[in-house]
Amino acid sequence: MSTGYPDLDALLARLEAVPALGSAELEAEEIAVLGRKSGALTAALKRVATLPVDERKGFGAAVNRLKTRFEAAFAARREALEAERQAREQAGVDLTMPGRERWVGAEHPVTRVVDEIIGIFRGIGFTVAVGPEVETEWYNFLALNFPPEHPAMDLHDTLYLDAAPVEEEPGGRLLLRTHTSPVQIRTLMQSPPPVRVVIPGMVYRSDAFDASHSPAFHQIEGLAVDEGISFVDLKATLIHFARRFFGPATKTRFRPSFFPFTEPSAEMDVECQLCHGSGCPACKGTGWMEILGCGMVHPAVLENCGLDAERYTGWAFGMGPHRIAMLRYGIPDIRLLLEGDMRFLERVGRP
Numbered sequence: 518m519s520t521g522y523p524d525l526d527a528l529l530a531r532l533e534a535v536p537a538l539g540s541a542e543l544e545a546e547e548i549a550v551l552g553r554k555s556g557a558l559t560a561a562l563k564r565v566a567t568l569p570v571d572e573r574k575g576f577g578a579a580v581n582r583l584k585t586r587f588e589a590a591f592a593a594r595r596e597a598l599e600a601e602r603q604a605r606e607q608a609g610v611d612l613t614m615p616g617r618e619r620w621v622g623a624e625h626p627v628t629r630v631v632d633e634i635i636g637i638f639r640g641i642g643f644t645v646a647v648g649p650e651v652e653t654e655w656y657n658f659l660a661l662n663f664p665p666e667h668p669a670m671d672l673h674d675t676l677y678l679d680a681a682p683v684e685e686e687p688g689g690r691l692l693l694r695t696h697t698s699p700v701q702i703r704t705l706m707q708s709p710p711p712v713r714v715v716i717p718g719m720v721y722r723s724d725a726f727d728a729s730h731s732p733a734f735h736q737i738e739g740l741a742v743d744e745g746i747s748f749v750d751l752k753a754t755l756i757h758f759a760r761r762f763f764g765p766a767t768k769t770r771f772r773p774s775f776f777p778f779t780e781p782s783a784e785m786d787v788e789c790q791l792c793h794g795s796g797c798p799a800c801k802g803t804g805w806m807e808i809l810g811c812g813m814v815h816p817a818v819l820e821n822c823g824l825d826a827e828r829y830t831g832w833a834f835g836m837g838p839h840r841i842a843m844l845r846y847g848i849p850d851i852r853l854l855l856e857g858d859m860r861f862l863e864r865v866g867r868p
């Protein structure tokens with residue numbers, strides 16, 4: 518509502534703001550508007566005497582009306598603030614108490630490593646696949662070309678479930694998968710080549726829980742199947758990965774190895790991240806650390822998935838992100854990564 522005088526109207530915005538003032542602001546504003554020495558309305562009243570006689574009465578009355586409105590607004594705000602204060606007091610809220618510090622979470626180092634590895638493979642055209650942690654003997658072993666009497670299938674190494682096999686799933690007893698390789702089978706049976714996937718997930722083994730073993734740990738599997746894929750693709754891709762992950766000058770080496778589901782098979786080492794090749798206790802003086810197993814997909818595996826092994830070839834790898842996190846962050850004991858001790862996680866969880 519206009520006062521009819523532009524220089525008084527300038528004060529209306531301040532009048533409207535009064536109901537939002539805090540108590541200290543309210544006090545300051547009362548002085549700034551009504552103060553005897555330099556209050557804005559006090560100054561306006563003083564100006565009345567300088568005006569032509571016929572204007573004095575109207576302007577003076579407008580100043581007084583505005584003053585009344587300000588006084589009412591200040592009084593109402595003071596009352597409201599006092600009521601709020603009393604309500605808080607009754608509710609037992611103590612505003613002088615220090616606030617509770619917010620708990621900020623952070624990424625687990627293994628999560629960070631898994632995401633980074635996946636990111637590097639995504640960058641060269643791989644997608645992510647996942648599979649169940651409860652598997653059958655067929656997916657976990659037999660389809661992967663393990664002979665039926667293979668020692669890995671022993672109760673000694675594998676955790677079997679005390680449950681009846683599922684009708685529509687092929688193959689035998691239920692178990693906790695001992696590696697992510699059964700997802701190779703599931704992927705190849707579901708979608709025909711070209712296939713390029715990385716497969717993160719938990720795996721389980723009947724292992725001791727000590728500085729370098731855990732009965733449950735992560736793996737990341739990789740699988741590429743297409744026409745014309747060779748060992749050159751395997752080496753080039755895994756060397757590219759190691760350089761992206763550990764640094765562009767990272768040295769790698771491949772050593773012959775054996776897995777029932779790859780032929781030929783290899784293990785890939787990277788130069789020890791702690792001593793950079795000169796030899797230290799962590800790498801047992803060799804200067805190298807093994808980070809993954811790999812090889813050309815065995816033709817029997819392709820045939821087990823219903824693929825023509827004359828037409829298609831492929832390669833696969835499996836690695837343990839716990840080991841890689843330990844290597845990268847210099848963590849001496851795998852249990853630190855699994856036990857959830859806040860003192861440890863608070864230190865490594867923040868980059």
Ligand code: PHE
Nearest residue numbers: 696698810811812833834835
């Ligand atoms: N599944 C193997 C293991 O758990 C790793 C591996 C995966 C090796 C794929 C070769 C190819 O040790």
